[in-house]
Amino acid sequence: MSGFLTALGEMFDTATIASIVAGASGLLFATMGETISEKAGVINLSVDGSMMLAALAGFVAAFHTGNVWIGFPAAAAVGVAAALVVAFGNIKLSLNQVAIGFVLFALCTALSRFLGSGYVGRQPVAVPAWDIPALSSIPFFGPVLFSHNLIVYLSMVTVLVTYWFIYRTRAGLALQGVGERPEAAHSRGIPVNKLRYLYTAIGGALIGVGGAAFTLDVKVGWSDRPTLNFGWIVLAIVIFGGWHPLRAAFGVLLFGALQAFALNLQPEFPTFSQVLPSIPFPAMILALVVVNWKTLLDWLDRYPWLRSILRSDPPTAIGTRFEVS
């Protein structure tokens, strides 16, 4: 019991919180990317593989040029390419999104392992730290939010911009419409499939940047499959976040916190050290069960504002194909 409390107490250290924020950038980018894509109705299931291949591309580009800022666009390009395969296969070839995404995941994972074998353990390039002047000296908030690097700041901005775009602009409303009821969007003159290509590609770019954030910042360097399973977590967090950027971002931070907590528990409970890192996963399942509990939903219907905070439904047309007949 005392071990549990010690581990819990460590969670409130400014340093722990700051490290959670610093470590979240990769997942934040990828989660925003997947959210945008799914909001438009396209599930990019390849994310675990395409993120990894993009991470490799980012590392390789930065390694050969010696410039970390070349790594990110390279990674984004790989992410876009993978996303367009999913969109093209679904829209033009009438293939099932889940099937293409899954095969593409396997392909990208294998490719990154094969192409990256020569880069394991090579001298890495890392994003330089940059404290924001003045803001970083604010107590608590300074170290937590403003003493990182450009990529971490950019991941925070991406969350806000994604939210603002989807819910506050005309184009964002059209994006939601396309994923919600494409025939209704079509009847209003919105080019459904064009927008699906566009937003899947943008989502893919963010997934790519997320991959590079791992190899160039969070876990600097290339090892064998460095982002393994993070793509699947991204898919889970998008669901947990109810396809809402802010809640998904909260999900990323919660996941990071649970990871940190499990890490803190390990020295206290050495017997369970193998099991503890898996805590975040059942915790996420539990959260999903709660937000889908029917009694709760019925009750929430009476409080629309609360409902919109606690729960939102998947885009109705997610995973389906739209064809103009």
Add this chain to the structure above:
Amino acid sequence: MSLELRDIHKHYGPVRANDGISLTVAEGTLHGLLGENGAGKSTLMKVLSGFHSADSGEVVLDGKSIKLASPDDAIAAGIGMLHQDPLVFLPFNVIDNFVLGSPGGSRLDRKKAAQEFAELCDRYGFNIDPASPARLLTVGERQQLEIVRLLWLGARVLILDEPTTGISADQRSKLFVTLKALATEGMSVIFVSHKLEEVADLCERVTVMTRGKVVGEAEMPVPPEQLVKMMFGQAVEVKDRPAVDHGAAQLKLSDIRTASGMLSEEPVSLEVRAGEVVGLAGMEGSGQDAFLRICSGMRNPRSGSVQIAGTDLTGKNYRDFLAADVKYLPAGRLEEGLIEGLTITEHFVLAGEDRGFFVDWGKAKKRAEAQVDHFTIKGTEASTAESLSGGNQQRLLLAMLPPRLNVLLMEHPTRGLDIESADWVWEQLLARREVGTSIVFASADLDELLRYSDRILVFFSGRIIGELDAKATNVDEIGLLIGGRSVDSGAA
């Protein structure tokens, strides 16, 4: 805005959904488009709203020929379509639904939109909470939202596809008031419906469509029986059918009442004897379908009893009715009767009486081949259900019927079939009378009803308004009854 359609053709494979339609809608008129389900009304309206492009033909708006390649073109031309199931985004709130797809820059001014929405709602007496998610609105309110949105986008021609399906009587009268007001403001309204009374209530002019063609036009008001005649056609001379002795009562309904909304409160009683054919006439949705479902055990009546061949089956389910040799062939052949993706052989295996765990495919294939041959189904035993034409699907359904039946219930047994197939189907059906099968069928084809029934029951808004001896009646009498006028009260 005046609108003219010139010689519109639209085919779906072999089906001529629109076969040379020409139609003129004058500015500021309420124009009704009347026809049974499947007459091609919806197809025509989808062409007009840019959802489908026509194979040939021309749409002329205010004297100018316009191109309608997408809904975008239609909106730009001022043509607004209200779909039967209003195309709103259910999770989004009313205002988001209102602005979605409207022109403008990237900035989304919800406040201004809400103001304009409120003004329009005020003007037409709608009362919709702009903050409510659309999924909490009734269908009628979703329609109101769509109408207001289309007006806001500048629609000058408004198309409503079966708008009264699923809305309350209150909302319907409100809708009609709104449409009349819009017409006086110069809007051209096309009101698509298969409901005679509504078109008669609302429209100034009406066009009647049947089987992809315009079969009549009239300036309202005209007597409903004239519209019925246009919709159902004139009967050709009725041939004598070989008489069959009627046996004991096979199907006996006593004092049947149903839950509200299906049939009216009046109890229904009916006896159908072995070898007898009873036809059900009426506008679609007047209660025939509910009636057939009760006879088949797919639905239970609220009170009253159902007897099959002397056994009381009240409250039993469809399986028990099947066991009592009652069979129901619904109108939706591919939706309810057959299974998409399964072959003819597989259908026979499913329908067959062999309940063993293993299927003897060799035997099943031989049996299917024999049936395909016997029923002259155009296809092979390996053809899937959806690859067959409508006529051949009906043949397959008939081929799957067990040899011995007490009661056979059917909806539109020959809809969509060519004359040759329809004759063949009836030959098969009438042959069943010899072994004592009672046949009850609903049809929209007066000729078919007169030709093959012994008795005809006419349904009107949920009740049986008349029972006629097929030999002693004629098209005019049935037409009047279908339009809701009873014979003895005369032209009310």
